[in-house]
Amino acid sequence: MPACYERSTGVGSFVAVPPVRHRIDDGEASLSESMARRGITVRHRVLAITRVEPDRSARFPDCDGGAVEFRFIRYLEDEPWSVGTVALPASLAPLDWDGSTSVFAAMSAxxxxxxxxxxxxxxxxxxxxxxxxxxxxxxxSALLELELRGHNADQHGRVIATVAHRIRGDRAEYVVGLPQ
Known part of the structure; x- marks a missing residue:
């Protein structure tokens, strides 16, 4: 990536890390898979794995057994990218997730x-x-907020995840293709 320089009055000039372009229409379940396919290293630091109260798990009407929330920090090339929360039906949640892959890769496998x-x-x-x-x-600082209205579905069309991320605005650029 080409270096960018940022100047701050009274502080000086320094190298600014350019934003990473991310296509959210690439057919992947997660930024982790999208970036890995491009050769960008992604890792997750797991902050918490929490069972969710049954009344809050109504977001997965096709799955039984409540829900589990995964909270983590995502890094791209060792730079912090986002703080995320993913909720999954408890019956599908990989409770031993260690952050080495995306939670979706662990669940899919x-x-x-x-x-x-x-x-x-x-x-x-x-x-x-x-x-x-x-x-x-x-x-x-400016963040892009992806709220819990973000959903992922499986091959049967069932909503099996809600996602929320607080993404560094200085590190992210999102791209979506429009139908012709």
Missing amino acids: RHELSIRRSERAFRAGPATPDDAAWLGIAVG
């Missing part, structure tokens, strides 16, 4: 599912103190 993104909605928002600490940015 275990249950022979073909998982794809089915909906995404983004908005801008400021970094909270927790976001800033985890992502190495200033409080209030």
Whole structure:
């Protein structure tokens, strides 16, 4: 990637890491698979794996047994990219997920599912103190927020995941192809 320089009055010039372009219409279930296919190293630091109260698991009407939420920090080429939360039906959740692959890759392998993104909605928002600490940015920095309205579905059309990410605005560029 070509180097970019950023100047701040009274601070000086420094090399700025250019944003990484991500196609969300590439047929993959996760940014992790998309980037790995392009040769970009992705890793996850697992923050928490939590069972969700039964009344909150109604988001998966085709699956029984509640839900499990996975909270993690995602790194691209060792740079923090996002703080994420993925909720899955408990019956499909890989409770031993260690972050070495995406949670979707772990689930797909275990249950022979073909998982794809089915909906995404983004908005801008400021970094909270927790976001800033985890992502190495200033409080209030611009983030792209992918809220829990993001869904993934399996090959049968069942919604089997909700996703939410708080993505560094200075590191991400999203691209979507439009039908001709």
